[in-house]
Each structure stands twice: as structure tokens, then as C-alpha cells.
Amino acid sequence: MAGAPGARSRDGAGAPLLAMHGIVKTFPGVRALDGVDLDVRAGEVHCLLGQNGAGKSTLIKVLAGAHQPDGGRIEWRGEPVALTNPQTAMKHGIATIYQELDLVAGLTVADNIFLGRERSRFGLARPAPANEAAEKLLTRLGHPEIRPTAEVGSLPAAAQQMVSIARALSQDAKLIVMDEPSAVLDNEEVQHLFEVIRDLTRDGVAVVYISHRLEEIREVGDRITVLKDGRTVATGLPVRDTSTRQVIELMTGRDIEYVFPDRRPVTAAEPLLSVRDLELHGTFRGVSFDVRPGEVVGLAGLVGSGRSEILETIYGARRATGGTVTVAGKRLRPGRVAAAVSAGVGLAPEERKSQALLLGDAVYRNISIASLARFARGGFLSGSSEKDAAREQVQSLDVRPADVTREVRTLSGGNQQKVVLARWLLRDCRVLLLDEPTRGVDVGARSEIYALIRDLADRGVAVVVVSSEIPEVLGLADRVLVISDGSVVAEQAADALDEHAVLDLVMEGTVGPRPRGDRHQATAQQHEGDVA
DSSP states (O other): TTTSSOOOOSSOOOOOOEEEEEEEEEEEEEEEEEEEEEOOTTOEEEEEEEEETTTTHHHHHHTTSSSSSSSEEEEEEEEEEESSSSHHHHHHHEEEEEESSOOTTTTTTHHHTTSOOOEETTTOHHHHHHHHHHHHHHHHTTTTOOTTBBBBSSSSSSHHHHHHHHHHHTTSSSEEEETTTTTOHHHHHHHHHHHHHHHHHHHTTTEEEOOSSSSHHHOOOEEEEEETTTTEEEEEEEEEBHHHHHHHHHHSSSOOOOOOOOOOOOOOOOOEEEEEEEEETTTTTEEEEOOOOTTTEEEEOOTTTSSSHHHHHHHHHSSSSEEEEETTTTETTTTTTTHHHHHHHHESSSSSSHOOOOOSBBHHHHHHGGGGGGGETTEEEEEHHHHHHHHHHHHHHTSSSOOOTSGGSSOOOOHHHHHHHHHHTTHHHHOEEEEEEETTOOHHHHHHHHHHHHHHTTTTTTEEESOOOHHHHHHHEEEEEEETTTEEEEEEEEGGOOOOHHHHHHHSSSOOOOOOOOOOHHHHHHHHHHHO
């Protein structure tokens, strides 16, 4: 992306703004960082890549002052520095925007921007100056429509991202770490985010950008550092000279064919899941489709189009205001999760950490929680039976590490997703609803999850997949429903669609499909090319 608008050439020599040398961080039983090196220059976008568990999160927490390194040294503007706490990091001009935004939903935009640094006089808060300063920051970011007095919890995800960036700028940040900033944004919002990043780098602000979406690196990045197993395997690689295949090999230690499993013909005639004229007032309407055993149906559409709400309504987490859901000929009562689960419906929600997992609980309990009745003995749970059943699923899905007593919060994103899937496999669910199944999952684990989804379909499970990544929907699904503004605007075989056609349908709802050719060949060609 070296030719992006406003970007300066940053491949030349120059003293780094930040230099981290030989950083070591050990937790009980785990060496999370084992001599990591990273240098970042002013005005560049430095992409930090690696699989889940590679050490990225630990490294940025060291940089943010949240963790103290056990070895190595950090230099800021050429001078040694000790980032003993987050406040120290902020004073030096280092700001971190975590993947799960740390905003206070009940406070206003301005209150969040200046939280802990409230403007006051004689001990009394002065909202007017704070609102004025917040308005200037948001205007600088190109978002004057975000009102400083608005409650931040009422804002969409993209606006909340801007509030977090405004907070960083309010601290006179010279380096901003962005951890998976595009995870909850649609395509248009991502492009707006990239424009903001380019404006920041034009002003000399450095950005450390973390993403599992390699296509974003091509568009916004300047240099790359890759971590694997807590070590730096490559650093300072120019984006324009590094192919995606090279990046994947560095991240995984092997050559991964980033392709989707082969589809198999779906022979069953009778649908397992039937949705008729389903409606959730104000969100979606008139949604009808069938899913047969062994079939994968994908829902494609922008964030806010109603995709996730359709899955949640089928599952009973939302009460439908119209229409019917039938599983194996049995009509489900609307708004009853227990009825859906009893009928064999399982949901892996979009936000697995907040909606699907008991983060402080063990892996085995997270797997068994939907099937506790089968482990009851005389009114008491048999922990040994729970663990034995969970171990079978862990081994079958290759969850790593394979310790079922380990807290699920300690697993990588890909392995957490496997735990959610294991829960429904243990339950022998017949209909599986997957909302963003690979969000926050690295490229190696993605391939495993793709294979797992296809294997479930081959076992006769009816699968519905929602994904913000159109290539993922087209690669996984047998049929695709395109959702726009709460309505199904098209239903086609996945092989009859391409990404351009889906985007046109999403935006306009009028353009017909075009031949896609061989999806495996197209995908391989797409990822064979250069990152730049």
C-alpha cells in the first residue's frame, strides 16, 4: 500500500520512535514472550501479525504499561524508558485501543474522552470546555456528527471506535496501538477508519495495527513484524515486498493453502430447518428459507442489515413478531431458547466472550453447560463424567491445550471458538447457527474451523453461517441469502455468485449474479499475490 494517498515513503533508514529489544514476559508455566524485538517509526503504520497465542496481546500490554517485562529493554525516542503503568505510557504519548473497547457505556462521549482527566474549576466539573474540546477532536477525525453529549453506549460500533481514537489524541498520543479495530465494522466503516489512520500518519503519529485480515494489511500497512510462539520471526518487512504466502508461512511455520473444503452434493429432499415469513419488528421482515441436512446456507449483508438478529430470532433469543420457525417438522415457540435447544438448535454467537463463554470457568464446564442433565446423578453433577465427555470433544476438535480443567479465558480465539462448537456437538444438535465463526481467529485456525464446519455438514447437520467477509460466505456455503435493510434481496447457489455481485446486491438489491469460476482456484490466486 506504499502508494496510498498521503503516505510517505517509510522504508528508508531513520531512528525509530519506539524500539523494543529482547522483551521477555513469563507467567506461571508459560513463557509468553521470549525475546521479542519491535521498532516503530514516526508516521508509519506498523502491522503486528501472528496467530492467536503468538504473544501479540502480551506485547502490547507491555507497551501499554499493563504488564512489566521480565527481560529486555524499551527505548522511546532513543532513550531508555520504564513503562511502569498505563499512566506512564500515556504521559510518553503511547495510547492503546483494545479490541474490546474500554468505554463506559453510561457516560457521554466527552466524559469518556477525558475520563480521569476531567476539566474542573474549584473542584467542580466544567462540561462546556470538555464538550468543546471533544467536538474539535471528533471534527479532526472527520466525524463532527458524533455529539459530545451523546451517551456512548447508544452509538454504533464505528462511532465508538472514533471516540476511542479521540481519547488517544486528547492525550497527545504519538503512537497509537489498534488491536483488531475493524472486527465490528462493515466495509464502508473500515474504509473510513483507514482514512483516519492515513490522516494521523500524515501528522507524524505512528500506528501499530493488529489484524487477522491480511487483505487489510495490503491496504493500510507500511511494514510488518510477525510473532510466532512468543518470538519475533521477522520484523520490519516492507508490505509492498512481502507476499501473503510469505506472511502465512512466517505465522504458521508451514505453507497453508488458504482454500475452503470441497462441497458435497446435498441429497436430502426434506428441509431440517424451515423459516417462513419471519419478522422482528423494526429489524427484518419476510425472511423465508430452508436448510436441508448436510447443507450450509450463508447470510451475507452489511453490519446492521439484520443478519445476526435473524439467527438470534431463530434461536429464540429474540421473540419474533411474525412468521414461523420449524425444525424437523416441529414448530418452535417464539422467544423460547430452551425449546430451540430441545429441538436440536445451537447458536455460536458473534461475541463469544460476552455471549457464549463463561470465561472464568473451566473448558469442560463451558462444553457441558448445554447438556448438564445427562451428567446429573441423584440431583448432583458428576464432574468426572463432565470431564470425560469434554475430553472426547477436545480430542476430536483438537482444542489446544487439551487440558479440560484450564480456564477458557486462557485459550486463543480459535480454540475458544472450538469450545463453543464442542458444546453443541456434545448436545448432538441438528441445526447449527454460526455468527461470525472466524472473527478474531488467525489464518491457521480459520482453515481448521472451515474444515470442521464442512465436516459437521457431512454428518447431516444443517448449518447457517453469517460472516462479514463475503469470500468466507461464498467459500463455505452451498447457498447464499443476501440481506439488505432487513430483507432477503437474493437467494442463489454460492457458485453462481462472486464478491462483486454480492456487494452490488447488498448496496442496491438490483444486480444479478455473475459466474464465479472455480472458487478454489480464485481463492488460491487471490492469496498467492503480493501483500502490496
